Amino acid sequence: MSIFSNIFKTTDFNSSNSLQEFSCFADFFDHKYYAFSKATKRRSQLELYVFDKHIRPIFGQKTLAEITSQDLDLWMTAQLEAGYKPATVNKHSSMLNRILNIAVQWGYLDTNPFKAVVIKKLPTGDYMQRFLTHTEIKSLLSACKRSTHPFLHLFVKLLLLTGARKSELRLAKWTCIDLQKGELFVAVSKSGRSRTVVLSKKALAVLEQVKLRSEGSGPADHPGQLGVRQPPHGPTLHQLAYCVF
Numbered sequence: 001m002s003i004f005s006n007i008f009k010t011t012d013f014n015s016s017n018s019l020q021e022f023s024c025f026a027d028f029f030d031h032k033y034y035a036f037s038k039a040t041k042r043r044s045q046l047e048l049y050v051f052d053k054h055i056r057p058i059f060g061q062k063t064l065a066e067i068t069s070q071d072l073d074l075w076m077t078a079q080l081e082a083g084y085k086p087a088t089v090n091k092h093s094s095m096l097n098r099i100l101n102i103a104v105q106w107g108y109l110d111t112n113p114f115k116a117v118v119i120k121k122l123p124t125g126d127y128m129q130r131f132l133t134h135t136e137i138k139s140l141l142s143a144c145k146r147s148t149h150p151f152l153h154l155f156v157k158l159l160l161l162t163g164a165r166k167s168e169l170r171l172a173k174w175t176c177i178d179l180q181k182g183e184l185f186v187a188v189s190k191s192g193r194s195r196t197v198v199l200s201k202k203a204l205a206v207l208e209q210v211k212l213r214s215e216g217s218g219p220a221d222h223p224g225q226l227g228v229r230q231p232p233h234g235p236t237l238h239q240l241a242y243c244v245f
Helices: 025-040 044-059 069-081 086-105 134-146 152-162 166-170 201-214 237-244
Strands: 183-186 195-198
Touching: 025 044, 025 086, 044 069, 044 086, 069 086, 134 152, 152 166, 152 201
Parallel strands: none
Antiparallel strands: 183 195
């Protein structure tokens, strides 16, 4: 049986039966789209979270054909009134637009109502990147040191020294670290591509502290990941980060 047998089925997408197969939008998402999302996307759980929180309560019980462009405009403005930032609302609408486009491509919907919306995209203004000041960094690290969690200070310090994303450090393995070159290889970054994170001498020193502290901390579920070199003991940074965040 094909791995896609539960996602796609042989059907005439131009027939009226395909348009009427699902009783509501939530049914389409749960039994058709989400299976496709899990098979093709790295962060399918995020789509499920956004759908459950922001889309299902409003559109879940409507049929695909009942969702109108006016509904979509009102949904976006309601999120703004609820305090969500324009950039966040744009992400939600982009996801819903993508789902409806796929419904059209698969023959479950005649036309995507997003084609007729008034709000195409909310203005977000110019992006301004902000860095922590020295005072803020000292305050942050000081607060981490006061934490009872034994690895919080080291983890946050690594984030500051490398500029790496939290997930990149959390999922990193010792085999991805080249101590001679001072580099951490990230096989799959947020963009979906690989990248290399430069490790300074200070960052390497912190990693050494992580290794030494973790070796006597207990059993590991993911041998080889940061926090455990090749050892029989010590939690991984993957485990540690989940405890902290």
